[in-house]
Amino acid sequence: MATSPRRFAWPRLDKFTLMLIGTVLLATILPARGVFVPLVDIIGRISIILLFFLHGANLSTEAVVQALGQWKLHLMVLAATYILFPIIGLALAPLSGRAIDPALYTGLLFLCCLPSTVQSSIAFTSIARGNVPAAICAASASNLFGIVLTPMLTGLLLSSQSAISIDAIWSIVGTILLPFGLGMMLHSRIGGWIKRNKPKLGMVDRSSVLIMVYAAFGKAVIDGLWQSVSAADLAVLVLVCIALLGLVMVTLTGVSRFAHLSHGDETALVFCGSKKSLITGVPMASVLFPAATVGAIVLPLMIFHQIQLIVCAFLARSYEKRALAQETTS
Template identity: 35%
Template structure:
């Protein structure tokens, strides 16, 4: 029964992390220690991503320019504009940092594992899905903060210190992982369970530290039931527009059915694995927690939605 409600085990982990941060947030002298642990976990996460994403498959998959171009355009173009529209629509109704989270959601790259798994379950082009996820995440490490700075105005200004943090905490570990991929990738692939545990632990730590700061700053006193309901409606609207738009774009481009399925999940899903570390890098801890709320809700909802529609797509085929 639980597997039907939460088709991905990471959903209850995220829910438990948010609950723990709400009940037992990091306070006082423990904050620097927790932030140091979060930074170390983020560095490890991006190093492992660099080790895991195959350069040769990326280069091979780029040849399918129609699909990969559509995935890039939808993930970073259409979704960024949808996030900007959601921010503008909710600005009169919600706190500014929370509405900023909708734009932040829109500029993030796609997921890696869950988009590929959903494509496989739906009967899509799995090889193209792996390549799309790799390309989107490679590009996203650089493009996501730049897009955010461009679209968010003064609220998204990426200052020199933030640039240094992005390069040192996100980009350099990723590049280092790519450089040692030849030697470490076989070990990582042979220990997928351990690597996945380390991935999810790193994300959970980053979410816990960021959300703890938001709880200490009074996030639950800043949001009432009406505002939470508005935020949930906005996320639901984004889900409908993103999944529906990606599927419609695949039809408009006359993609093969397998490629349309790949575009659907690669284009419409958004990665908390990049979102949590990037928020911790760009924003002060208290602000990062509030900005992360829309992507946390969207991430959990997309996993559940994908697990429900993927079997139906396979049956239709």
């Protein structure tokens, strides 16, 4: 007897998103001032180093080799993440200063340079009855390459705007690349311990992002963020993020049909190729950009993050129903 499709659950704001909103409100009402500013900065920098060290320590050499195995699918995901997104971001340039606030447009360009998510890409591929092993490898490969490609692309796309400096590039080497590489080197010694304590260590990811969001928005609020970014700017930003995600998803769906990908590979491509990582993006922005601008720059990423969760929840259920229908008729 065929299994009936599960009833669709209306997507809701998850706890982490609610905590992000709460952190932005706290930073707006009580930003760090005086002696607390360097203290928050130090805690934030330590959080970034620890975050990427744990990411590296959690990634085995075998996982890297496996992530490079299904090279055709991975090339499609990497092309979507690091070519398609940046092209669309550059195409939005005429809107900067007209429909989109220039600082928010810088944030959109930065968003377009970020790697895919890992956990949610895998989760949605699983719900859609897709190729979960391929999604694991594709998302891992995206993040692995993103450690180097994101700063390079960001520097390339924003060089004309002088948004980042050479010092920022060296800072990301010391704060992100070196801890990540050191973590990979120590995987054989501490990888097992990290795997056993993954639920607890997952709090490091979220706590690090919350600390950096508080620091970034606090500084931005003091510098007049909410005076320069209006409700109309936010409304336009939401619409642009929806259009950006929709265009990428439609393109990837069309490519997968043209390439005659299986249902499983199509879902892995769509979900891994259309997502952007908040966990990676916030700490990278904190290192790459001047402190006073980080709040506005991560705002598009925070909005895109929630939109992608809602849209992917709908889409994953749609793929699931299609897969179950195919199983019933076969």
